[in-house]
Amino acid sequence: GAGPTSAAGALPGAVPAPNAVGTLAAVPSVQQLLVPTVAANTRIKSVLPKRTRKKILGKRFTMSVFDTEVGEFVYKRRSKAALRGASTTKILTTIGALTLLGPEHRFPTTVRQGSTPDEIVLVAGGDPLLTSANLRALARRTAAALTSASAAAGQASPAPAASGSPEPSASGLPATSDPDPSNAPTEPPARRITVRADDSLFSGSGQSRGWPNFYLPNEVRPVGAFARDDRKVRDATRDTGAYFAAALRAAGVPATYSGEGVAGTDAATLASYRGHRLAQAVSRTLLVSDND
Numbered sequence: 419g420a421g422p423t424s425a426a427g428a429l430p431g432a433v434p435a436p437n438a439v440g441t442l443a444a445v446p447s448v449q450q451l452l453v454p455t456v457a458a459n460t461r462i463k464s465v466l467p468k469r470t471r472k473k474i475l476g477k478r479f480t481m482s483v484f485d486t487e488v489g490e491f492v493y494k495r496r497s498k499a500a501l502r503g504a505s506t507t508k509i510l511t512t513i514g515a516l517t518l519l520g521p522e523h524r525f526p527t528t529v530r531q532g533s534t535p536d537e538i539v540l541v542a543g544g545d546p547l548l549t550s551a552n553l554r555a556l557a558r559r560t561a562a563a564l565t566s567a568s569a570a571a572g573q574a575s576p577a578p579a580a581s582g583s584p585e586p587s588a589s590g591l592p593a594t595s596d597p598d599p600s601n602a603p604t605e606p607p608a609r610r611i612t613v614r615a616d617d618s619l620f621s622g623s624g625q626s627r628g629w630p631n632f633y634l635p636n637e638v639r640p641v642g643a644f645a646r647d648d649r650k651v652r653d654a655t656r657d658t659g660a661y662f663a664a665a666l667r668a669a670g671v672p673a674t675y676s677g678e679g680v681a682g683t684d685a686a687t688l689a690s691y692r693g694h695r696l697a698q699a700v701s702r703t704l705l706v707s708d709n710d
Contacts, residue, residue: 459485459492466493512700525693529560530685536609539681540662541616542643547694549647557665559689564671610672614679615659619643
């Protein structure tokens, strides 16, 4: 039921954005990186003494490599020095996540009914690998659900977007016209849909006390429940919500993003994307130095 797409899988005129899943697929798996323990230990003992003495590492550097099979250290350099952890703290984070949730846990992104029949809420599930393609597919399912719900209630369906309706660009704003004549209106305009985004899964300011201001958003985006294509933006909630509304318009539903909102606890679910597995997120976290 999808409209025409470019070779990159984007909607016509959409600006390509980084694809977290594509990046993940290009990263070697843990199994591919494994080598026999004896060979690995020999290599470590040979290479690390020289590499860990390079000036670029500075004086406040410490390292320990421990072989869990034989129960001994393979290499140590200033191993008892007390230093504040940096990116290596992600190891503890991933262990905690796997222990608490399990590797098969998923991060669902859902669309729920809003406070009025013409309002819907995009609810974040904290998926760090959510892509624009995932959101476009979710928008198409949402459009179908809105039409079905309207028919069942005897209401007018959401008005089809006018022929030549702009497609969403990477920024979530209109980019170009849709040349596909199948998207032309089939009935007079009736309803217009308001889209809100619910990022209430996480609380707090989204910025760690230890982060310099220049970290945001180029090095790391503020911590939040929404993330699209691993984009480094200050407001990922608006970025995702606006793109989803544009994807709805491309699916034939006139929709406008109207800011944040919180879905009711008993609100009906219109459509959902089950999300990526925790194991996928952990793999990317440990193999790619990406603090997001």
